Amino acid sequence: MRGERFKAVADAIAASIRAGDLPAGSRLPTHRELARERRIALATATKVYRELAAAGLVVGEPGRGTYVRDLSGFAGLEPRRLPPEHRVADLSFNQPLAVDQGDHLRRALRRLAAEGDLAALLTQQPPGGRHADRAAVAVHLLDRGIDVPPANVLLTAGAQHGLDAVLAAIAPPGAVVAADALTYPGMNMLARTRHVELAPVRCDTTGTDPHDLERLCRRRPVVAVYLIPTLHNPLGFVLDADARQRVVGLARRHDFAIVEDATYAFLAPEAPPPLQTLAPERTFYVGSFSKNLATGLRVGYVVVPEAHLGSVTRALRTGSWGTSGITSAIAVGWLRDGTVTRLEAARRDDARRRQSVARQELAGLDYHAPSQAYSGWLRLPEDARADLAAHRLAEQGILVSTADAFATTPHTPSALRIALATPALDQLTHALGRVRETVTRL
Ligand SMILES: Cc1ncc(COP(=O)(O)O)c(C=O)c1O
Known part of the structure; x- marks a missing residue:
């Protein structure tokens, strides 16, 4: 019981x-003041500050008191650290992070x-990573x-x-890469620069x-x-088995590669x-620890x-010599100790919870998303200006994406992509209410 009290006070602060x-x-109360304010023993107050x-x-x-540290170097422009009048609900980018991840x-x-040998992490890693780290990811897959x-x-x-x-x-300048008419904006950017x-x-x-x-x-x-067959960004679909087989058949018949984005x-x-399992000889399966970690x-x-190991390794070496051994060691540690498995399960619950809030708040609108997805696609009437909706929402501190960034065609549908993973749940509910109000008034 006493342990719980100490933790509750530390968590609240x-x-x-x-x-x-x-x-x-900010100067925090002295240990004695804290003990009095929170009705805890002096030793418990000391333990709270130690924690x-x-x-x-x-x-x-020593001799001056306890002060809140400057965390800005870690948090950057993290919205929740901004004063309330500047805070934003970011529904434009999915950055899921559980409270205990710090x-x-x-x-x-x-x-x-x-x-072990910490200094080894400061040496150049081979492009593509160390064998043991690659083996850990192979097991995860x-x-x-x-x-x-x-x-x-x-x-x-x-x-x-x-x-x-x-x-x-695989795609020299001038090459043609097929992609969904609406696709991940990062691919649009890459194609332009390459x-x-x-x-x-x-x-x-x-x-x-x-x-x-x-x-x-x-x-x-x-x-x-380039395809995002499972939980497409921005449309949310999961490509069915038949369509997957057809894509593989076409790739073999017309001899093209498949870039499968599994983020x-x-x-x-x-x-x-x-x-990748249907056509391992021609599929590049691209994964990430951005959304699950x-x-x-x-x-x-x-x-x-x-057949492409040499060329992709050369491209990785050209782009950055290789990856950081420190960050890959952290990710691999979390793969090995089960943190990734636990977080993935928690994220699946979190996504469903957020999606059900979105369905509730946006009920009656033309909103599409599978229950497992961390984002949704909100179609607006064709004559409604999505950019105006986004602008009005931005004025209220709510960021959303319009279809333009996702489009590979000159014609962009009138729609908003709503990313649900970043804000706290109560902030999300509030922001979605504002989205509803704003688009129905267009
Ligand atoms: C479909 C898709 N692919 C790739 C990425 C980029 O992921 P990463 O942060 O690992 O570069 C994102 C990020 O939002 C994404 O939505």
């Missing part, structure tokens, strides 16, 4: 610090510091039905880095249209197709088998077909 209600430099100091939230200055990181750093040797798994600094390396390896043409394929909230892909392959020399695949373990970690991977 930690939450006030993290929310910015106790800004950096907060160990968590890096406060610093005790504690996970503290433990992981301590474990790393206590283990067995749960998705992907069974490849560690040598075919290359570590990257996130999925975006992996996609860039794959494009560099001077690769993204040729649009018809798609809707039920999936990519394989017939349209076939028409395109007959007309143009497609070198690859959100962990949220739908029941989805049909990955394209933490976006700021910058760790991802690509499963590369044997």
